[in-house]
Amino acid sequence: MAAKFIDIKQHLVAQIEQGHWPEHHRVPSENRLAAQFNCSRMTARRALTELVEQGVLVRSQGRGTFVAQLKSQGSMLNIRNIADEVRERGHQHQMELLRLEVVAANTEVAIALGIKEGESVGFSSLLHFEEALPVQLEHRYVNLQLVPDYLQQTFERHTPHEYLSQQAPLTEAHHEVEAIAADDALAAQLQIAQGAPCLRIVRRTWSRSGTVSFARLTHPGSRYRLGGHLIMEK
Amino acid sequence: MAAKFIDIKQHLVAQIEQGHWPEHHRVPSENRLAAQFNCSRMTARRALTELVEQGVLVRSQGRGTFVAQLKSQGSMLNIRNIADEVRERGHQHQMELLRLEVVAANTEVAIALGIKEGESVGFSSLLHFEEALPVQLEHRYVNLQLVPDYLQQTFERHTPHEYLSQQAPLTEAHHEVEAIAADDALAAQLQIAQGAPCLRIVRRTWSRSGTVSFARLTHPGSRYRLGGHLIMEK
DNA sequence: ACAAACAACTTGTATATACAAGATGGTAAA
DNA sequence: TTTACCATCTTGTATATACAAGTTGTTTGT
The missing domain is CATH 1.10.10.10 (Winged helix-like DNA-binding domain superfamily/Winged helix DNA-binding domain)
Incomplete structure (x- = not known):
């Protein structure tokens, strides 16, 4: 009963x-x-x-x-960790660490991370490969006050996202998605033609203690589709 | 207290x-x-x-x-009705109905709508404007068994999405997002250069009775950013 | 040694009651 | 007419209590 x-x-x-x-x-x-x-x-x-x-x-x-009003719009799309995504497709995921250093926050980064302009932030640049092809160029700025050991990582086994999730449990994130044309540098790194369309995701993540990181994830449009996931409610 | x-x-x-x-x-x-x-x-x-x-x-x-285990990934991004989005920015939203007709479902459409190839489906093509500039080209295929009066609409006041939401309350949706280069036709309609990057959202919507519609929403990359919305839980 | 029974603990459901606090409409006083 | 008050309805918080039901460890009997 x-x-x-x-x-x-x-x-x-x-x-x-x-x-x-x-x-x-x-x-x-x-x-x-x-x-x-x-x-x-x-x-x-x-x-x-x-x-x-x-x-x-x-x-x-x-x-x-x-x-209540029927929840009409307000649909949601799933954004995932690129490494999981690749592995889930049964492909091999590899990373190449391009840069890992301290930089001074410019205006955009300072605003995104909620710190003062010119302050030191961690910066990492990684290229993610699916099998042999680049699928994502990851530029990430990290709040070193919240994650002081970020620059001591090697990022051989774990992605920055995985490391950060472990360090400071993420409570919230904000995403924006845009389509851009590849400039020289980007085209070379992603091994695509100059001017080719790319999908760029700008992601900010928070933990309870503050804004943790600000990342630009750029995918070749020809090799990547974002998300595809379910919505609304039952 | x-x-x-x-x-x-x-x-x-x-x-x-x-x-x-x-x-x-x-x-x-x-x-x-x-x-x-x-x-x-x-x-x-x-x-x-x-x-x-x-x-x-x-x-x-x-x-x-x-x-509980920390909920790590699983972030979500909000996808919205373009008309609401434009109005929310305080801009004027306008539509231009380009086509509204019966077409035979090709393979892709048939699969998406869960019907047989060659069956009749409603097709509409609209251009959405923010102020005077095109921001979205909407190509939509509609299941006429579920929404028989679709082709009798004028789409002067209400967008197809608004009409469909009203007719058959949507219970679920599926989205994919990709970056593509504009071909001749697309470039002309969106008033951008040929080859310019565009953000394309492919959306399928269900109601309780079945798959209602399948839409391709194409935005000029230079004039549109998708979503940006919050995630996880507080 | 093994199994059944039991006690003690947990969460799950349900009731009866009390008062706090927000909203609303009417009534009486100004 | 306008204002102030009040009765009454609503949801919100809190308590005390009771029994049902799932889990675990112990005890007891064979």
Whole structure:
């Protein structure tokens, strides 16, 4: 036998799905539901609370509980660790460490990392290979106050992303994706033609203690498709 | 003054963040927490339950409650309706309907929509403008069995995406993003140079009854950045 | 040595109750 | 008419209690 609060949830969802309760419709109060289902208010409350967490209902103190708007847009796309991605395709992943040094933060980096311009930040530049072909050029700026040992890493076994995830658990990230044309340097490194389209992902990651790193991940457009992942809710 | 269950949550999170409790560490039971914080078991329980929902803890009946594994990757990027996006920037959004007709599904479209090759599908082609500049060329194939009136629309006020969302509430979507070079036709329509990099999003959307539509959304790389949205959880 | 039973602990569900706090509408006073 | 107050409804927080049900280790009986 299912728990009582589940019965109530199902009843509420049924009303919405069958169209009896449109968006913004006011649903019965906790006390009404308790009377209706012959249960205590706390049990009715649990049903409502869980549906609020699921985004089915919205509620506000003093006013009542209402059917939520259908979440229409707001789709999500999965962005992954390139090494995992390559390995998941059954291919070999390799990295080549190009640079690993201290640099002074320019304006863009300073803003992204939330530090002062000119301060020291860790910089790494890596080329990721899928089998023998370059698939990603990774330029990364790291907040050395939060990750002081970043420059002592070798990045032979683990990617910077893997190392950082381990050091300072990431709590949030921000991505932007753009299409750019390869300039001379980029074309040479990615082994593509000058002017060829590239997919660039700009990623900022936070941990609880602050902004950890700021990375530019550049992929040859011809060899890389981003993401493809599911969305919305059930 | 903060609520009591919040104090308990903060205390628990603090232990984890400060490294006192590693992954899989067993946290105090509901009764122990209740004694420790001089509150009822249900209040301690609420703190634990909410942290379970947030993925900070895991618990199992009879055994106890434990610190969860850190959720490492799995970041998400927001993909939006272009019209909303433009309006949100405070700019004017306009559309130009280029084509709206029945076509026979080729192999790619048939697979994407889950129908037979050669079957009739709705096809629309629209150009979206931000102020006076093209920002998106939308090519869309629609499953006419699910949305029979698609071709009777005018798409003057509402975008195809808005119309479809209204007709058949979307339950899921799948996206892929790639960088491509503009060919002659694309360059002309988007008013960019031939060979210029473009960001292309391939989107499939489902409703409960099946695959609704398959769209190719192509943006000039110079005028468009995708998404930029937050991730993981707080 | 083995298995069954049990005790002790855990989380899960449910009830009854109390008061706090936000929202709303009506009523009475200015 | 406008303002102030109040009753009443809502959700939010908290407590005390009870029993169900899963897990684990110990004890007991064979």
